[in-house]
Amino acid sequence: MSTQATVDRHAEYSKPRLFLLSVIALATAGMGFGIRGDIGGALQGHFFDPIDPANSARLIGEVVGILFLGFAFAIAIGSPLLDFFGMGRLLGVSSLCFTGGTLVVLFADQLKGGLPVYWVLWTGMLLTGIGQGLVETVINPLAATLYPDDKTHKLNVLHAWWPGGIIIGGLISFGMGKMEFGWQAKLSVVLLPALIYGAMILGTKFPPTERVAAGVSAGSMFKELGRPLFIILWLAMFLTAAAELAPGQWVDIALTRTVGMKGIILLIYVSGLMFVMRHFAGTLAHKLSPIGLLWVSCLLASIGLLLLSVANSPVTGLLAATVWGTGVCYMWPTMLASASERFPRGGALLIGLMGTAGTLSIKFVLPWMGGIFDSTKIKVAGGEEAFKALTGDKLNEVLGAAAQQSFRMVAILPAILLIVFGAIWLYDRARGGYKAERIDPSPAPACQ
Numbered sequence: 437m438s439t440q441a442t443v444d445r446h447a448e449y450s451k452p453r454l455f456l457l458s459v460i461a462l463a464t465a466g467m468g469f470g471i472r473g474d475i476g477g478a479l480q481g482h483f484f485d486p487i488d489p490a491n492s493a494r495l496i497g498e499v500v501g502i503l504f505l506g507f508a509f510a511i512a513i514g515s516p517l518l519d520f521f522g523m524g525r526l527l528g529v530s531s532l533c534f535t536g537g538t539l540v541v542l543f544a545d546q547l548k549g550g551l552p553v554y555w556v557l558w559t560g561m562l563l564t565g566i567g568q569g570l571v572e573t574v575i576n577p578l579a580a581t582l583y584p585d586d587k588t589h590k591l592n593v594l595h596a597w598w599p600g601g602i603i604i605g606g607l608i609s610f611g612m613g614k615m616e617f618g619w620q621a622k623l624s625v626v627l628l629p630a631l632i633y634g635a636m637i638l639g640t641k642f643p644p645t646e647r648v649a650a651g652v653s654a655g656s657m658f659k660e661l662g663r664p665l666f667i668i669l670w671l672a673m674f675l676t677a678a679a680e681l682a683p684g685q686w687v688d689i690a691l692t693r694t695v696g697m698k699g700i701i702l703l704i705y706v707s708g709l710m711f712v713m714r715h716f717a718g719t720l721a722h723k724l725s726p727i728g729l730l731w732v733s734c735l736l737a738s739i740g741l742l743l744l745s746v747a748n749s750p751v752t753g754l755l756a757a758t759v760w761g762t763g764v765c766y767m768w769p770t771m772l773a774s775a776s777e778r779f780p781r782g783g784a785l786l787i788g789l790m791g792t793a794g795t796l797s798i799k800f801v802l803p804w805m806g807g808i809f810d811s812t813k814i815k816v817a818g819g820e821e822a823f824k825a826l827t828g829d830k831l832n833e834v835l836g837a838a839a840q841q842s843f844r845m846v847a848i849l850p851a852i853l854l855i856v857f858g859a860i861w862l863y864d865r866a867r868g869g870y871k872a873e874r875i876d877p878s879p880a881p882a883c884q
Contacts, residue, residue: 516784518577
C-alpha cells in the first residue's frame with residue numbers, strides 16, 4: 437500500500453483535529469494521574485488515617501487501584517465493540533465518566549450517607565477509570581488507522597501527552613498546594629479539559645478502523661487472539677505497565693519522606709523526560725527494532741527502581757528518577773505499536789486487550805505495594821501498637837524504610853522481561869529482523 441493511497445483514504449477526515457482531540461483526551465487522563473499522585477497522601481489522611489491508620493496505605497492503594505480496574509473493564513468491553521458503537525460515541529462517554537467520577541470523589545463526604553466512604557471513593561475512581569479506559573479504547577486504533585505506515589512513532593508522539601498531562605496536572609497541583617488550596621480544589625482542575633474534549637467531539641467525523649477499512653471480518657479479528665506471540669506480548673504488558681504506572685501513582689506517599697523533596701516534583705521531572713524522549717521513538721525503534729527498544733527499556737527501568745529504593749537525598753532521587761524514567765518512557769506506546777504492527781488484523785481488539793493487561797496489572801500492583809508498605813512499617817516499628825505510638829522523626833524513618841522496600845520489590849517485574857524480550861529479539865534477528873505485517877485497505881463507511 438502506498439503512502440499516497442493512505443492519504444487519499446483519509447482525505448475526508450481532519451487528521452489534525454482528530455489528533456488534537458486525541459491529545460487533549462489523553463492529556464486529561466495524564467492530568468488526573470499527576471494530581472492523584474500529588475494528593476494521594478491527602479486522600480489517605482482525610483479518609484483512612486482517622487478510621488484505620490495501620491492499614492491506611494493499603495486502603496488508599498485499593499481505592500486508587502480500582503480506577504485501573506475500571507480502565508481495564510472499559511478497554512476489554514469497548515475494544516471489540518468499537519466498530520459497532522463508533523469512536524465518537526465512546527469518546528463522548530469517556531468525557532461524561534471523567535466528569536462524573538471526579539465529582540463523586542470531590543463530594544464523597546456528602547454522598548456517603550450510611551455507606552462506608554471506601555465504597556463512595558471506589559465508585560468515583562471506577563467511573564474515572566472507565567473514562568480513561570474509553571480514551572485508550574478510541575485513540576490508539578485511531579492513531580494506527582490514520583498513520584498505518586508510522587505506528588510506533590505516532591503512537592509514541594501521541595502518548596507523549598500522557599506525561600505531558602502529568603506535567604500540567606502536577607505543576608498546577610503543586611502550585612495550588614503552595615497557595616494552600618486543598619485536595620478538592622486540585623482535583624477539580626480535571627473537569628475543565630474533560631468538558632473541552634467532550635465538546636470538541638460534536639461535529640467531528642471519525643474514520644473506520646484500519647481493520648474495517650481493509651475488509652477484515654470480525655471472525656478473523658478474533659482468530660488473532662490465538663497467535664502465540666500475541667499471547668506472550670499480552671502477558672508481558674502486565675509487567676511493563678506495572679513498572680511504569682504503579683510507581684508513578686505512589687510517588688507522593690512513598691518517596692516524599694525518603695528523598696527530602698515532594699514526590700510530585702520527581703514525577704513532573706520524569707514526565708518531562710518522557711514527553712521529550714517519546715518524540716524520538718521512531719528513530720530508536722528503527723535502529724534497535726521495537727522489541728530491542730523494549731529490552732533496553734526494561735533494563736533501565738529495573739535499575740532505576742532499585743536506585744529509587746535506596747535514594748535518600750534530592751540528588752540521588754533525581755538520578756534514580758532519570759534512570760527509571762528513561763526506562764519506562766517507551767514501554768506503553770511501543771507495546772501497543774508492536775501488537776498493532778505484528779497483528780493488524782486483530783484491529784482495535786488486540787490493541788485494547790494490551791491496554792487491558794496493562795491496567796489490570798496496576799489494579800493488583802498498587803494494593804500489593806500498599807501491602808508491602810504497611811507490613812514493612814509494622815515490622816520495622818516492632819508491632820502495630822508500637823507503630824501507632826510513633827511520632828516525628830522516628831515515624832518518618834519507619835515510613836521511609838517501608839517506601840524503599842515497596843520500590844525494591846517492584847524492580848523485579850521489568851527484570852523478568854529481559855529474558856522474554858531478549859528471546860524475541862534474537863528470534864527476530866534470526867529471521868532477518870523485525871517485520872511489520874501489512875493489510876491492504878478496501879472502501880469502508882465512515883464511523884461516527
